[in-house]
Amino acid sequence: MSTSSVTLGKALNMGLRRAMEDDPKVLLMGEDIGKLGGVFRITDGLQKDFGEDRVIDTPLAESGILGTAVGLAMRGFRPVVEIQFDGFVYPAYDQIVCQVAKLHARSRGRLPMSIVIRIPFGGGIGAVEHHSESPEAYFAHTAGLKVVACSNPVDAYWMIQQAIAAPDPIVFFEPKRRYWEKAELDTEATPEPLFASRRVREGSDVTLLAYGPMVKTALQAASAAEEERISVEVLDLRSVSPLDMGPVLDSVRRTGRCVVVHEAPANLGLGAELSARITEACFYELEAPVLRVGGYDTPYPPSKLEEDYLPDLDRVLEAVDRSLAY
Amino acid sequence: MSEVAEPVDQGFEPNPFGPHHDPIGSDPIGTDENPIDQPELIQLLTPEGERVQHPDYSIDLSAEELQALYRHLALVRRVDVEATALQRQGELGIWASLLGQEAAQIGAGRALQPDDMAFPTYREHGVAWCRGIDPLSIIGLFRGCDSGAWDPVETKFNLYTIVIGAQTLHAVGYAMGMQRDGGQGACLAFFGDGATSQGDVNEAFVFAAVFDAPVVFFCQNNQYAISEPIEKQTRIPLYRRSSGFGFPGIRVDGNDVLAVLAVTRRALEAARSGQGPTFIEAYTYRMGAHTTSDDPSRYRLASEMEAWKLKDPVERLKAYLVRSGQADADFFEAIGAEADELAARLRKGTLEMPDPDPVSMFDNTYAEITQELAEQRDTFVAYQAGFTEEASHA
Numbered sequence: 001m002s003t004s005s006v007t008l009g010k011a012l013n014m015g016l017r018r019a020m021e022d023d024p025k026v027l028l029m030g031e032d033i034g035k036l037g038g039v040f041r042i043t044d045g046l047q048k049d050f051g052e053d054r055v056i057d058t059p060l061a062e063s064g065i066l067g068t069a070v071g072l073a074m075r076g077f078r079p080v081v082e083i084q085f086d087g088f089v090y091p092a093y094d095q096i097v098c099q100v101a102k103l104h105a106r107s108r109g110r111l112p113m114s115i116v117i118r119i120p121f122g123g124g125i126g127a128v129e130h131h132s133e134s135p136e137a138y139f140a141h142t143a144g145l146k147v148v149a150c151s152n153p154v155d156a157y158w159m160i161q162q163a164i165a166a167p168d169p170i171v172f173f174e175p176k177r178r179y180w181e182k183a184e185l186d187t188e189a190t191p192e193p194l195f196a197s198r199r200v201r202e203g204s205d206v207t208l209l210a211y212g213p214m215v216k217t218a219l220q221a222a223s224a225a226e227e228e229r230i231s232v233e234v235l236d237l238r239s240v241s242p243l244d245m246g247p248v249l250d251s252v253r254r255t256g257r258c259v260v261v262h263e264a265p266a267n268l269g270l271g272a273e274l275s276a277r278i279t280e281a282c283f284y285e286l287e288a289p290v291l292r293v294g295g296y297d298t299p300y301p302p303s304k305l306e307e308d309y310l311p312d313l314d315r316v317l318e319a320v321d322r323s324l325a326y
Numbered sequence: 327m328s329e330v331a332e333p334v335d336q337g338f339e340p341n342p343f344g345p346h347h348d349p350i351g352s353d354p355i356g357t358d359e360n361p362i363d364q365p366e367l368i369q370l371l372t373p374e375g376e377r378v379q380h381p382d383y384s385i386d387l388s389a390e391e392l393q394a395l396y397r398h399l400a401l402v403r404r405v406d407v408e409a410t411a412l413q414r415q416g417e418l419g420i421w422a423s424l425l426g427q428e429a430a431q432i433g434a435g436r437a438l439q440p441d442d443m444a445f446p447t448y449r450e451h452g453v454a455w456c457r458g459i460d461p462l463s464i465i466g467l468f469r470g471c472d473s474g475a476w477d478p479v480e481t482k483f484n485l486y487t488i489v490i491g492a493q494t495l496h497a498v499g500y501a502m503g504m505q506r507d508g509g510q511g512a513c514l515a516f517f518g519d520g521a522t523s524q525g526d527v528n529e530a531f532v533f534a535a536v537f538d539a540p541v542v543f544f545c546q547n548n549q550y551a552i553s554e555p556i557e558k559q560t561r562i563p564l565y566r567r568s569s570g571f572g573f574p575g576i577r578v579d580g581n582d583v584l585a586v587l588a589v590t591r592r593a594l595e596a597a598r599s600g601q602g603p604t605f606i607e608a609y610t611y612r613m614g615a616h617t618t619s620d621d622p623s624r625y626r627l628a629s630e631m632e633a634w635k636l637k638d639p640v641e642r643l644k645a646y647l648v649r650s651g652q653a654d655a656d657f658f659e660a661i662g663a664e665a666d667e668l669a670a671r672l673r674k675g676t677l678e679m680p681d682p683d684p685v686s687m688f689d690n691t692y693a694e695i696t697q698e699l700a701e702q703r704d705t706f707v708a709y710q711a712g713f714t715e716e717a718s719h720a
Binding site: 027059067068069091095099105108143167168 | 472473474477478479484485487489492494495496497498499500501502503504505506507509513525526529530532533536689690691692693694696697698
């Protein structure tokens with residue numbers, strides 16, 4: 001048994017290390033990831049142990065980072081690219097959507113795109129513009145990409161390894177506001193599949209869906225609701241694309257009600273897709289429409305206002321109440 | 327006006343390209359120092375078909391090798407002419423002609439060694455030819471059957487990249503991979519004059535320089551990006567851009583297959599031997615339209631085309647072969663006959679090319695189809711089958 005209490009950030013570091021040890025073709029690339037160990041220290045110590053050829057400090061050019069990662073992937077490497085902050089991914093969006101997502105299909109399967117794009121996402125850290133975005137929908141909407149989001153240290157440790165080992169390109173979102181949260185991690189356990197959703201709290205009155213940073217918020221809301229005798233079931237989606245709908249539909253069929261929460265704006269966010277799918281599959285079992293709690297349809301505000309912008313425990317409970325009122 | 331500084335050591339030691347081609351000074355094109363229509367460029371074969379010497383480059387080819395080069399030029403031109411005709415006849419949705427650029431592509435393509443990897447744009451049918459790719463594979467792309475029927479791994483020729491300049495980054499990354507896995511080859515990245523304005527191309531220069539990647543940047547300056555002339559892309563000759571990034575730049579007569587071959591060979595050897603990247607500007611002219619959807623008469627004069635016809639890449643090699651007695655009338659007749667046969671084969675192959683199976687849309691989106699995509703595919707198959715049933719009841 002190899003169990004210790006680790007932060008989410010440390011769990012990612014350990015997972016990356018293990019992936020590097022297991023496969024010499026795994027490379028890490030990104031701004032400041034080598035000597036500095038990353039602005040969040042996620043890659044701390046890895047360049048010292050694996051060398052500059054495998055842990056690469058890149059020029060300050062996101063499109064260049066992704067484009068060269070494409071070439072490395074064509075050559076048979078497994079590049080793990082770090083985008084320093086969510087809001088910085090956009091210069092690379094062309095390479096991601098036009099090349100990373102499409103080259104496997106374009107080449108009829110002959111060119112592997114085994115690339116992992118690690119992106120710390122979400123707000124609640126008091127940052128300036130472009131450091132608190134939730135851009136997952138832009139990628140989930142692009143065929144050829146897969147998108148996952150870990151919410152806790154245990155998932156972080158296993159999911160990063162699974163993503164690196166997977167053949168498809170994966171956008172790997174990390175909840176930066178949770179980087180310092182701790183959990184017990186058993187490094188010899190057997191992980192569950194990467195693209196699986198998981199029930200993290202049992203309940204019977206309403207199904208609450210969340211991923212990434214909002215899983216903790218959802219669990220806090222469920223605990224608070226319990227004091228008012230409302231039984232909330234919480235699912236951590238874990239995989240944003242493909243969505244693992246089986247456990248979700250099972251849950252909604254039992255509870256008859258569903259609330260989705262994410263930091264990204266509600267308009268055209270993952271909640272909209274989930275609402276459509278759940279309504280189509282569970283129409284006759286639903287007691288209320290699927291409700292969504294998300295960011296407002298404004299640019300992310302200055303940090304003094306971010307607590308007003310971001311979904312929190314109260315807004316989730318408010319939505320639960322509205323659902324129960326039907 | 328400040329004085330032009332003395333030539334400074336650009337730091338490319340050893341400079342494999344000789345002292346004559348360190349890009350120095352800052353004379354913008356169109357000045358007396360660097361008239362736009364008199365670019366200094368490396369040449370071994372004049373437009374009239376005369377062999378000339380160059381202080382830093384030489385090439386020694388037998389009559390057979392020269393004849394082989396001519397054959398490649400002539401056949402590649404014929405493929406292009408035939409494909410253009412097929413598009414006009416409605417058999418292809420579009421065609422991107424390489425007319426006028428045959429020497430740039432055959433010269434570069436013939437410099438490639440088996441371990442090298444080429445990264446084309448969407449016009450390098452001549453380089454594809456050098457890599458042994460059947461022109462029908464390229465025709466299939468422009469017919470809309472697929473995005474390229476050749477195997478990029480096997481042929482060492484990447485699929486065509488429609489996004490302007492994106493492939494230059496792929497080439498640098500691939501070259502960085504070669505550095506890390508003991509690869510013996512180098513990468514040859516193709517792009518045009520317009521592409522040099524794209525961010526990705528400039529980022530590719532940065533990465534290639536910083537990582538000393540074994541990549542040669544081969545720019546075919548064909549003077550136009552659709553309708554926009556070179557002056558809209560740059561104020562200095564393109565070959566001088568690379569010195570700003572930290573590696574040698576060199577300009578060659580892109581219509582001179584001998585010079586292109588010599589220059590590209592040297593640059594690839596330098597890359598393979600760890601001397602880092604080189605920028606080659608192949609100065610040429612796009613004799614045709616950007617694609618068959620374009621109408622060049624709207625933005626350029628016929629007189630310009632006529633001037634460039636006098637520099638035709640295929641004709642000049644023919645003139646040299648004839649004048650030097652290294653090929654006779656029988657040879658050219660045989661090439662003509664082979665070109666006719668090739669054209670006939672391409673025509674037949676195009677007309678008989680099967681349409682892709684609609685269900686194939688769902689293949690290869692991922693390494694293994696996801697459950698939800700498989701369900702979508704099955705729904706699609708059932709939906710398509712519904713039409714067949716209706717038709718059979720009609």
